[in-house]
Amino acid sequence: MLVFESAGLPVPALRFALEDATPFAVAPFCVSSRPNFTPMFSDAHAHLSYPQYDDDRDEIVKRLQDHRVSLVINPGTDVETSRNAIELAKSLPFVYANVGLHPDDANRFDPSDFDTLESLSHCEKVVAIGEIGLDYHYPDHDKKRQEECFREMLRMAKRRDLPVVIHSRDAWDDTFRILEEEKSSNLRGMMHCFSGGIEEAERCLRLGFKISIPGIVTFKKSNLPDVVAQLSLDDILTETDCPWLAPVPHRGKRNEPAFVVEVAKKIADIKGVSVELVAEKVFRNLVSLMQIQTSD
Numbered sequence: 001m002l003v004f005e006s007a008g009l010p011v012p013a014l015r016f017a018l019e020d021a022t023p024f025a026v027a028p029f030c031v032s033s034r035p036n037f038t039p040m041f042s043d044a045h046a047h048l049s050y051p052q053y054d055d056d057r058d059e060i061v062k063r064l065q066d067h068r069v070s071l072v073i074n075p076g077t078d079v080e081t082s083r084n085a086i087e088l089a090k091s092l093p094f095v096y097a098n099v100g101l102h103p104d105d106a107n108r109f110d111p112s113d114f115d116t117l118e119s120l121s122h123c124e125k126v127v128a129i130g131e132i133g134l135d136y137h138y139p140d141h142d143k144k145r146q147e148e149c150f151r152e153m154l155r156m157a158k159r160r161d162l163p164v165v166i167h168s169r170d171a172w173d174d175t176f177r178i179l180e181e182e183k184s185s186n187l188r189g190m191m192h193c194f195s196g197g198i199e200e201a202e203r204c205l206r207l208g209f210k211i212s213i214p215g216i217v218t219f220k221k222s223n224l225p226d227v228v229a230q231l232s233l234d235d236i237l238t239e240t241d242c243p244w245l246a247p248v249p250h251r252g253k254r255n256e257p258a259f260v261v262e263v264a265k266k267i268a269d270i271k272g273v274s275v276e277l278v279a280e281k282v283f284r285n286l287v288s289l290m291q292i293q294t295s296d
């Protein structure tokens, strides 16, 4: 799949240097010929390989550089999207991939796909298994099938010693039950697009998971500001979950990784600290969780 390479992405121009740049000591994970690109913001969950960006992906990438978004994690939701995530990650130095199976895809999944996903998980730049989990939002879901797939993928992550990226929607009780039953010393990861309250957040932390805060934190009626206020910056990640859920002031538009800056700003407001501090902390949290190699 050479889709991304043939899309004319300015790959060499994206090699950026962190050594020139940091007002704080953020570890470089990639060496650069581009000065003045300060590493700062990180998007822990962005579907940048989706076709929604096929017409203007190079502009989206340029904008995230302009906004100093220096690390993007692109999840997979089935075999095809996992492959696409890996191809994109290979073409862009600051993009890393996850290999996963979304609960919405559990029904149309062929059991042999597990083997395919496991071999894909060995590819270069795959840093986690995700997204995986449970989604009971739509009435036609098959709880039993979702649970089987979720467990299968958790076991894969444990075998591969990789963190997991969990999607849990209207399904907290079963999510916690399964995670507790599958618990092991190397089961760890992030709750992507966290939507619970402080109790759920604390339960996730006890299970060894980081809390990934999406653009919803900027919405007027969101309860996430209360949750963020009670969490330590050591336990938080920032994400867009693009192309969905664009934060204010972009709400209703197609989301993109550059908008993760709005999430970090909002967290800084809630915490009463600088946006640079938030960016540095969540960047370090993400690099450490995903064990992304840094050069210092």
Ligand SMILES: [Zn+2]
Pocket: 045, 047, 075, 131, 241
């Ligand atoms: Zn997602």
